[in-house]
Amino acid sequence: MEKIQVKICAGTACFVMGAPQIQALEFSTPEDLADKIEVTEVRCMNHCSQGKGYNKGPFVEVNGEVIEEATMEKVITKIRDLIAKEEEEKC
Amino acid sequence: MLIPKNYANQMRSRILVKVVESFYKDRFESADEIPIEMRPKDYDSSRCCIYKDRAILKYRMMAAMGFTPQEETNEAKQLKDYGKEALKRQNHAKSCLAVIDIACSACVKSQYMVTDACRGCFARPCVMNCPKQAISIINGRSHINPDLCVSCGKCLEVCPYHAVVKLPVPCEEACPVGAIRKDEHGVEHINEETCISCGKCLQSCPFGAIVERSQLVDVLNLIHNTDKKVVAMLAPAVVGQFPFEINQVVGALKKIGFDDVVEVAAGADVTSKNEAAEFIERMKEGKSFMTTSCCPAYYRAAEVHIPELKPFVSNTKTPMYYAAEMLKKEQPDCVSVFVGPCLAKRSEAEYDPNVDYVLTFEEIGAMFVGAGVEIGDCEQAQFAKVSSAQGRNYPLSGGVAGAVGNLVEGEVEFRPERIDGLSKENIKLLKKYATKGSENNMIEVMCCEGGCIAGPGCIALAKKAARQVETYVAQGVNQKDMK
Ligand code: SF4
Ligand code: SF4
Ligand code: FES
Numbered sequence: 192m193e194k195i196q197v198k199i200c201a202g203t204a205c206f207v208m209g210a211p212q213i214q215a216l217e218f219s220t221p222e223d224l225a226d227k228i229e230v231t232e233v234r235c236m237n238h239c240s241q242g243k244g245y246n247k248g249p250f251v252e253v254n255g256e257v258i259e260e261a262t263m264e265k266v267i268t269k270i271r272d273l274i275a276k277e278e279e280e281k282c
Numbered sequence: 283m284l285i286p287k288n289y290a291n292q293m294r295s296r297i298l299v300k301v302v303e304s305f306y307k308d309r310f311e312s313a314d315e316i317p318i319e320m321r322p323k324d325y326d327s328s329r330c331c332i333y334k335d336r337a338i339l340k341y342r343m344m345a346a347m348g349f350t351p352q353e354e355t356n357e358a359k360q361l362k363d364y365g366k367e368a369l370k371r372q373n374h375a376k377s378c379l380a381v382i383d384i385a386c387s388a389c390v391k392s393q394y395m396v397t398d399a400c401r402g403c404f405a406r407p408c409v410m411n412c413p414k415q416a417i418s419i420i421n422g423r424s425h426i427n428p429d430l431c432v433s434c435g436k437c438l439e440v441c442p443y444h445a446v447v448k449l450p451v452p453c454e455e456a457c458p459v460g461a462i463r464k465d466e467h468g469v470e471h472i473n474e475e476t477c478i479s480c481g482k483c484l485q486s487c488p489f490g491a492i493v494e495r496s497q498l499v500d501v502l503n504l505i506h507n508t509d510k511k512v513v514a515m516l517a518p519a520v521v522g523q524f525p526f527e528i529n530q531v532v533g534a535l536k537k538i539g540f541d542d543v544v545e546v547a548a549g550a551d552v553t554s555k556n557e558a559a560e561f562i563e564r565m566k567e568g569k570s571f572m573t574t575s576c577c578p579a580y581y582r583a584a585e586v587h588i589p590e591l592k593p594f595v596s597n598t599k600t601p602m603y604y605a606a607e608m609l610k611k612e613q614p615d616c617v618s619v620f621v622g623p624c625l626a627k628r629s630e631a632e633y634d635p636n637v638d639y640v641l642t643f644e645e646i647g648a649m650f651v652g653a654g655v656e657i658g659d660c661e662q663a664q665f666a667k668v669s670s671a672q673g674r675n676y677p678l679s680g681g682v683a684g685a686v687g688n689l690v691e692g693e694v695e696f697r698p699e700r701i702d703g704l705s706k707e708n709i710k711l712l713k714k715y716a717t718k719g720s721e722n723n724m725i726e727v728m729c730c731e732g733g734c735i736a737g738p739g740c741i742a743l744a745k746k747a748a749r750q751v752e753t754y755v756a757q758g759v760n761q762k763d764m765k
Contacts, residue, residue, distance in 0.1 A: 201525040203534075203657045207299065207647035209292040211743040218745055232525065234658055245299070245651055 194229040195273055197266065198252040202235025204245035213251060213263055221267065228270055290490030295644055295741065296320075297339070298498060301346040302652025305502050310365025316343065317361075334384065341382045345493035348500065350380040368499040369507070374639060377628030378495050379477060379484060381462075381470045385491035388468030390449045392416075392431035394438055396424045399445035407440035456486035458704045458729075459587050476586060480579040480704065480729050481625040481738030494625055497639045498648070501619055504639075505539035510617050514540040514646075515605050515637075517622030518547040518669070519677035519734040521754040522747030523643045526657045528754065533660035535621075535646070538653050542613070546620070547669030549605030550576075550676045550685070551761055557598040557682075558689035561724065565694040569594070571715065571723045574682045576600040579626035579729035580704055588709060591716040594725075601676060602627060606636035621646055623677070623737030626729070642739025671758030677734035678751055683726035688761060697722040703731030 199213050200206075217230050238257060239245040251261040253269045300320070304313045317339035321332040329335055341351045343361055347368045396408070402422040409417045409424065416430035417437060424445070426437070438446040453462050453470055461477040462470050470491070472483070484492040504512050514535050521528050532543045553576055564572050575581050575596040584591045606618050619639040620627060631637040650657060672685035683698040690696050699722035701708050708727075715725065730736045735751060736744040 203524070203526075203647070203655065204651045206525060207295055207644075207651045207741060209295065211741060211746070212292070214743050214746060218743075235656055246296070 195227060195254055195270055196252070197228050197230045197270065198233045198236070199230065199261075200234075200236050200238070200248070200250045200252075201232045202239060204235070204239040205249035208245060208248035209262075210249040210251075213249065213261055213266055215263065216266065224267070224270060224274075227274060290488065291485070293342070293490055294493075295648060297342045297346050298496070298645055298648030299651045301343060301498065302502065302648050304365070305499065306652060309369065310347075310362050313343065313361040313365050338382060338385045341385070342490075342493060345380075346496045346498060348375055348495050348497060350378055350493070350495055351382045352380055365499070369503050371500070374497045374500045375495055377479065377625070377632065377640075378474065379472050379479060379481070379625070380493060380495075381472060382491050382493055383469050385489055386469045386487075387489050387491070388464070388470075389451045389453075390428075391464070391468050392426055392428035393433040393449050393451065394426055394431060394435060395447055395449055396426055396437075397445050397447055399443050400424050400441075401443055401445070403442065405442070407442070408437040408446065411436045411440050452486045452488055453483040453492065456482040458482065458706050458709055459583060478579045478582040478586065478729075479626040479629045480583075484625070485738050496645060497628070497641060498645045501639050501641060502649070504617055511541045511613065511615060512539070513542040513544060513609060513613065513616045513618055515544050515546050515602070515609065515618055515620045517602070517620065517624070517627075517677070517734065518545070518550060518674055519623045519737065519740065519747070519751070520621065520643065521674070521677075522735060522750030523623075523740060523742045524647070524657055525742075525746075527662065529662040529664060530657050530660050532663040532665065534650055534655050534657040536663055537655050537660055538646075538649050540619070541616070543663070543665065544605060544609055545665040545667060545669050546601045546605040546622070547673035547676065548665075548667040549603065549608065550601035550673035551670050551764075552604035553598055553601045554672055554682075554685035554689060554761060557596055558686045560596055560598055561686055562690055562693050565723060570719045571725055572596055573712075573725040573727055574686075576676070576682055577626075577704075577727055577729050578624065578630035580727040582626065582629070583704060583709065583729070584712075588713055588716060591712055594716060600630065601673070602630065602637060603634055606634060610636045623730075623734045623740045625738050642737075644739050644741050647741050668764075669758060670761035670764055671755045672761045674751065674758050675755045678748060679728050679731075679733040680726065681733065682728075683724050685761065686724060696724060698724045698726060701725060701727040702733075704729040705731075 238250040239248055247259040249261050251258045251266050258265050300316050304310050317336040321335045325332050327335050344364055347364050349364055400423045414430045414432055416427045417424050461473045462483050504510055524531050535543050561572055573595050584595050602620050609618055617638045620637050621641045628640045631640045672688050675681035679702040680700050687696045732744050735747040
């Protein structure tokens with residue numbers, strides 16, 4: 192199975208809006224997810240620049256799907272959803 | 283326990299960004315719309331209702347503009363008017379932490395509670411040992427009357443079923459010096475006389491009820507509405523606070539309007555030099571130990587709460603002091619703004635005529651966002667003075683003692699010890715050292731566990747920040763090899 196790509200934006204706006212909280216994922220990945228995800232820190236993904244877009248930050252992309260006002264909770268839920276979906280498709 | 287990043291902390295950053303945004307938009311003319319925008323009608327409130335949320339947001343914005351909730355004399359006064367007042371003031375108000383009373387959830391009055399594990403036993407040691415007769419048996423189970431309970435914990439000690447639990451009041455548990463206490467309604471208040479401005483309560487309150495008076499608006503005003511030269515002095519902990527090269531952060535500061543940026547690590551080199559000389563002198567005089575003095579929260583704790591330790595505290599000034607002294611010598615007319623991880627630096631600055639303002643990393647982060655500056659797009663700019671590897675290592679626990687040790691090597695015996703985090707227990711330990719002496723002769727005290735990179739004004743994850751600092755240290759030269 193291909194790893195799920197988790198891109199945490201570390202552009203200025205997302206970083207100030209709370210991206211570091213999600214970066215904790217790099218240090219304490221839940222055990223069952225450890226070998227299923229790949230976490231990368233990326234530069235501004237330009238979600239913040241439309242209007243006052245940064246107010247909806249931090250942004251995280253999980254396999255290309257954008258999460259607004261991302262939190263650790265939201266990101267992990269999304270990852271679990273994707274894994275569940277993949278397993279369903281396998282059967 | 284400190285919760286490094288959570289919704290409450292995140293809210294603080296958001297509010298700061300909003301205030302900066304409002305400054306740029308219309309100088310706070312429409313600031314009163316912000317709480318409504320943030321908590322619109324259909325929003326799912328995290329408290330009782332959006333109306334209370336909005337009221338609390340107003341107090342948060344006031345704090346970001348430099349007013350504590352206690353300064354509110356007229357409830358009808360609008361944020362717009364607070365903003366205007368902030369733009370008029372010549373000097374920032376005294377630094378201070380305060381509780382937003384309506385946000386404080388008045389966490390548990392009695393800190394002990396009997397759980398379902400109580401078997402209503404025949405021995406009833408809890409009832410017998412409670413010095414205040416606060417425990418009675420209701421429906422065959424022990425029950426603590428919160429109005430009588432004095433939270434002594436005897437019941438917990440004696441229950442054979444471990445049925446009694448201790449419920450913490452997070453802010454009181456975090457405060458190392460007992461400066462935050464409940465009033466008769468259970469709401470917390472901070473005692474300004476005994477508070478050491480460490481910020482631990484602010485970091486630990488799960489309701490985000492504690493705020494601090496910011497100087498953000500004052501600095502924005504100086505930059506944009508006066509022709510004064512405003513210079514940022516960056517504390518060494520800055521490396522690692524933003525996921526960019528430090529030179530780009532310097533460039534970004536210039537872009538938002540600072541005329542010049544200097545590195546406080548250069549001041550740290552002076553601190554190391556003076557502290558090393560002082561250490562050698564004291565050891566030759568036969569003193570048993572010396573403690574560092576560059577953490578202002580610890581310095582004040584020693585002054586107010588551990589007076590017996592005072593004779594052992596170094597008299598050397600802090601890196602901020604020396605950096606500001608150098609700056610004001612070169613540019614006497616400039617306005618100096620220290621930018622760091624620390625809230626206690628604000629009170630230190632009040633006694634330092636060379637430091638005019640103090641901002642946190644979080645606040646300059648908010649300035650970048652509110653002004654629409656992406657650090658990654660900024661030009662690289664260099665610091666005027668180069669700092670040593672040791673000076674750069676100050677923000678990590680062990681860094682200060684390491685820098686002093688580097689310079690005293692071969693002169694006197696050097697046995698360092700770290701007090702990493704000023705907890706209640708560590709204060710007791712320091713008291714013991716002061717009266718009974720210590721095995722080690724150089725005690726480094728950092729109020730924040732992990733060092734300045736874990737300070738309350740930081741935004742980065744301490745672990746990541748530490749790595750970046752280590753890299754930067756590795757690029758520096760040994761202070762001994764510098765001219
Ligand atoms: S932790 Fe916060 S909400 Fe709880 S008592 Fe302290 S200030 Fe109030
Ligand atoms: S000493 Fe620290 S924890 Fe205690 S009230 Fe002051 S800032 Fe809060
Ligand atoms: S900073 Fe994250 S999308 Fe721009």
